[in-house]
């Protein structure tokens with residue numbers, strides 16, 4: 001009989017999922033008792049062949065019916081179908097031959113794994129019986145969320161605040177990128193003048209490595225104009241005189257919007 005599969009869970013950081021890591025997983029599985037070698041018999045003794053079924057584990061029962069004698073087979077109750085009788089049970093496993101063992105295993109978590117994905121370690125589950133194969137160890141991975149990045153498949157997303165002046169004049173900005181260590185890595189990116197809030201830009205190959213193809217996805221960032229707040233009187237006056245200098249070509253969207261509205 002094959003052994004049971006064993007399921008366990010592991011929680012890793014966003015970076016560990018992106019770049020891969022080694023992690024220790026804890027789980028409990030059934031193993032053959034080392035003291036008795038899975039026989040269930042105490043040290044120095046051996047299980048004896050069941051005298052009721054002569055080791056077959058099955059008994060034939062005869063029943064008288066209207067049609068005469070009927071024969072049927074049934075599991076031997078004396079040995080519970082095992083064909084063997086343990087007179088002196090092993091103390092370590094109480095004669096069961098198998099024990100529950102708490103295990104720890106170091107597991108390679110491949111780069112690019114995502115939440116709810118599973119790592120299956122063949123034959124690391126519970127022990128098989130009577131020559132059956134061991135079950136598998138199934139590790140379900142949970143990835144902690146990141147404070148800055150969101151992930152969809154191999155694509156990373158983040159919002160980056162820029163000032164009104166940077167948006168209007170264009171600017172070289174620092175875009176945070178995901179890095180395996182705690183070191184904060186950034187990439188320089190030049191946003192063009194006249195950039196609108198909500199505009200998306202793509203950094204190719206700065207996303208998550210694909211778990212199979214190893215190709216890296218993209219990082220898509222959205223710029224969000226951080227409207228200045230808490231202006232003092234002088235700043236407000238400067239902004240008012242600046243605003244009054246603006247013509248139709250400076251705020252095309254606003255102009256077009258109201259044109260649409262009034263010309264309906």
Ligand SMILES: [Zn+2]
Nearest residue numbers: 033036090093
């Ligand atoms: Zn034992």
Ligand SMILES: [Zn+2]
Nearest residue numbers: 050053076079
């Ligand atoms: Zn028996």
